[in-house]
Amino acid sequence: MKQTEFLNVVMPFKDKLYRMAKRLLVSREEAEDATQEILLKLWSKNESMGEYKNVEAFAMTMTKNFCLDRLKSKQAGNLKLVHSNYTDETVSLQKQLEAEDSIGWMERIMEDLPEQQKMVLQLRDVEQYEFEEICDLLDMKPTAVRVALSRARKTVRDELTKKHSYGIG
């Protein structure tokens, strides 16, 4: 497979990979590195790529596994995720105002979800994957996907209601 051909195959879903990586790793730099890593891995496999039925699903699963490994090794090494594209509530008034922005809330709420729920919510509500696809990608049973999705959505709703009832928004 030639470079241009490869890019044509990868282009439509590279943003999805990046968004998934960012959802899990939070930091923009980390997510960019992870995406690059995945794309290079795919490129190194480009000869056998024709054999995969669904390159996108394959790449997505790779991204998921890669990010989860990253997170695991981070925890094992007792390192904290350091990221700059994240507003800290305590820093300054400007930052505080930014944090009150509803996008900021949503990001924070989603960040606090368990990894599995995060991934299900990302795949379904942001990327609009079908249930069967999510089952394949995350290697989960359909009922488990539904339960995780329902929990994730309800948690987001409850958190938002909490914020809303403070009367900030």
Place this chain on the structure above:
Amino acid sequence: MELGNIEKILEKYFEATTTVAEERKLREYFAQDSIAPHLEQYRPMFNYFSIAKEERYTKQVPLKPRVNYYKWLSVAAAVVLTFGIYFGKQYQERKDAEYAYQETKKAFELLAENFGRGTEKVAYLKEFQEAKEKIYNNN
């Protein structure tokens, strides 16, 4: 889109029994400017999903065509090998020549030594000649 319908879909949504199409309807509804006040609290959620989908991966991925790399490596190796053989051969030839020279020199030295011995012996002939001349002159 009537409100009752939206509320029904919303309920299903939180039980995770909605279809992708129904969820699209929800996002469309919450993208409007005016929505029912009691649903206002859900707005950030659906708006966020739409915004989150806009994020793009902008970094360039350095896709190196690895085939070229090996090609150039083999070219470099071939060049090094050719020069190595060429100069190695020259060096070997020079070494051989030097050795031959040393051997020849040794052989000539041996010859010269033996010639020297020969001339020593010839010196006696001179004595003989002198004695002969004395005798002839006296006569």
